Amino acid sequence: MKNKINLIVISMMTFTSVHAVDVNEIIQGYIDNTGGIQAWNDVKGIKMSGEFNQQGMVFPFEVVNLKDGRQYMNFSFQGKEIKQGVFDGESMWNTNFMTMKAERSDAESTENQKLESNDFPFPFIGWKEKGYAVELLGTETKDGSDTYKVKLVKEPITIDGQKIEDVSYYYFDTEAFVPVLIETQIQQGPMKGKINESKLSDYQEVDGLFFPFSLTQGIKDGPETTMVLKTVELNPTVSESDFAMPLETPVTEEAEKTASKTPEND
16 A cells, blocks of 8 residues: 555554554554644544445535534535435434435434544544543454554444444554444344445545545445545535425425316316
8 A cells, every 4th residue: 555645654664563553653654644632633624525436426515523423414416415424413314315305314323423523533542531441452464554443432322113233344544544344233123134245445644634535335245336536625614404304395285286287177
């Protein structure tokens, strides 16, 4: 992995060839090499825009994540603007692709999202204070890169009324100490039990911080969707309306009469 991260602090990490690395050094190397703890703590929000490529279909998207937990994804599909994963800090909603109407998420999904909001800008910032557990499981080769495999255990999430351990596996490049792959097991729905993979690459600098500009996601050994970033904006200006769930326009009596008319009645 010799992309645009430039390995600007690689001289700091020559200790890895002298003694065995431990999980704390990996995480600290990740934070340091992507900008440093102070710079990350100063970030109050991130706005990313780019394009999805899903089996040859390409469409633009915009994602906003804020330190206070608010977030949304907005993308264009077949000429329509669609919002997904919108969270205003208290409630969450999505657009139903069948009806194209906004639907509020259930209480369980909303509570899980509140836990996820604690991980801005990424879960290894302040992981000890959050009570997370990490474990170095050894080294593996992934897509031609030598990696350290790190297990991350966060607060349990709730699935169908049951508390489920929230576990992810991060594969850190052994030179740059940045994640190149994240694996999680799907806990519900028709894909339950399968492994979801997120492949990260093309790290680029934005105002002193490094972000992966390419993210490929999909079920292991299955079809994939690639997100390619074009811009990343730190501390963007947002409006409360960006996170507000749209209200249905009430149907007036006059509109009902108009809709019920037929040519024979005219």
